[in-house]
Amino acid sequence: MKIEQPDFPIASEEFAGRLVFVTGGTKGAGEAMVRRFAAGGATVITTARQAPEDPDFPASVITGNLATAEGAAKVAAQITGTFGVPSILVQNLGGSDSPGGGFAALTDDMWMKELNLNLLAAVRLDRAFVPAMLQRRSGVVIHISSIQRLLPLHESTTAYAAAKAALTTYSKALSKEVGPKGVRVTAVSPGWINTENTAVFLQRLAESAGITTQQAQQNVMAALGGIPLGRPAWPWEVAELVAFLASDRAASIQGTEYVIDGGTVPTI
Template sequence: MSVHFRVDPTEFADKRVVVTGGTMGAGEAIVKRFAGAGARVATAARNLPEAPVTGVTFVKADLSTEDGVARLAEHALSELGGIDIVIHSLGGSSTPGGGFRAATEEFWQQELSLNLLAAVRLDRLLVPQMLERRQGVVIHVASIQHRLPLHDSTTPYAAAKAALASYSKSLSKEVGPSGVRVNTVSPGWIRTSAADRMVQRLAESGGIDEDQARQGIMDALGGIPLGRPAWPEEVAELVAFLSSERAASIHGADYVIDGGTVPTL
C-alpha cells in the first residue's frame, strides 16, 4: 500500500536534478517524482538498482566517501551539463541498540560520513556552478531526530542530522543573496525498508519481537497523532513543492513532515 499523486509531466521539464540515496525509500520516491515531471535526473548507489527508472542516470558510487561523491558530481556535470536542483536524501543508521556505550568510534564515523559529510562534499562540488548562474535549489533531507533523538540506537544519526540542519541554515544565509535557495525537510517515521530493518535490529538486540520493537519506537517518539508514518511519496511531494517556482520565496526553512510527532512548536 502507498499513495499516488497526479503529476504534471512538464513541471520540471529541462531541469537537471541530482538526488542522493535515490534507489530506495524516500530517495527512490523523489527520483520517480522528478523524472515523472520531466526532469533529467542523476543519482548514485553502492549497487545499481534491479529496476532502473526510465530517463534516470545511475552512478555506482559510495557517497560516504570523498571519491564516491566526486564520481557522482563529475558524472552528473558531464552528462547533464550543469545542475539546477540538488536533493540530499541519503541517510540511515547502522548503529546497534544499547545507547551511547554501543556507539563506537566506527559507528560515529559511519553516521557522520553518511548523514552529514556526503551532503557537505557534494554541495561543495555542485553549488559553485549554481552561484555562477545565480540560480539553483538545494534541499537537505534531515530528520525530526535532530529535535527528538532516540537515545537507544540512533544518537550518532540524530547528531549528524542536527549538524546537517545547522549546516543547511548556514549555507542558506551564505548563498541566498546569490540566487540559490536552500531548505531542509525533516521527516518523522517514514514507512520504508530501512525503517523495517531498524525495527528488526532493535528486536534482535533487545531480545524482543518486532511488534514490541515497533511499539518501543512509537513510545520513544511519543506517538504519531495522525496515526501512521508518512509514505515516501508524501515526502517526495513536499520536496518537489520546495524545489518548484511555487516556493520561490521559501528559503532557509526546515519543513517537518511527521504526522504531528514533534509535540512542540
C-alpha cells in the same frame, strides 16, 4: 515494497528542462523523490552502491560511495562531465547502523562513519555543485535531515541524531550565504516513513515478540511518544513536499526546515 505514485494529477512539465540529482534515490523516500521528479518532466540522476534491477527505473544511476571524499568527488566529476551541473540537488543520503548501548558503545570510527554519511556527504557535494549554481545565479538545494535531531534516542541514534542536527545547522548557514546570489536552500526533516526497510523491521519485531505487525507498529509509535496522525508517512508524501520546495511555486522559501512527521515532535 513498490513505491506508488499518488492518486492525484501531477503537472507533467513542471520540471521540464531541469536536471535533478537525488542522492540515495533507489529505495524508500529517495526512490519516491526520483519518481516524482521524473513524473514532473525532469531529467533525474541518482546514486547507489548498486544499480536497481528495474529496467524502467526513471533515472540514470551512478554507482559510488558518497560517504568518502574520494567517492563524492568521483561521482560529482562523472555527473558534471556527462550531464552538467544539476539545477536541483536533493541531499537525501543518510542512515545509521550504529550499535545500541548508548554513548559509551560509540567508537571514533562509528562516529566518523555516521558523520561521513549523514553530514559530510552533503557538504562535499554542495561544495562540488553550488559554485556553478552561483555563477548562473540559480539553483535549489534541499537537505534531508530528520526529527531525530530533535528527538534523539540515546540508546541507539546519538551519533546519527547529532549528524542530522549538524546538517540542519549547516543548511541554514549555507542558505544565508548563497540565498542573496540566487540559490535557494531548505531542509526537510521526516519522522517515521513507511518504507520497505520499515516493513522488514516491523516483521522482525513482530516475530520476536509473537505479535502482529500492526501491534509492532503501534509499539514503535508509542516508543516515539506517539504519532498523532496515527501512522507513519508514506514515501510519496515526503517526495511531494520535496517537489514543492524544489519548484517555482516555492520561489520565496529560503533557509527554513520543514518537518513531516504526522505530529510526532511535541513542540513547535
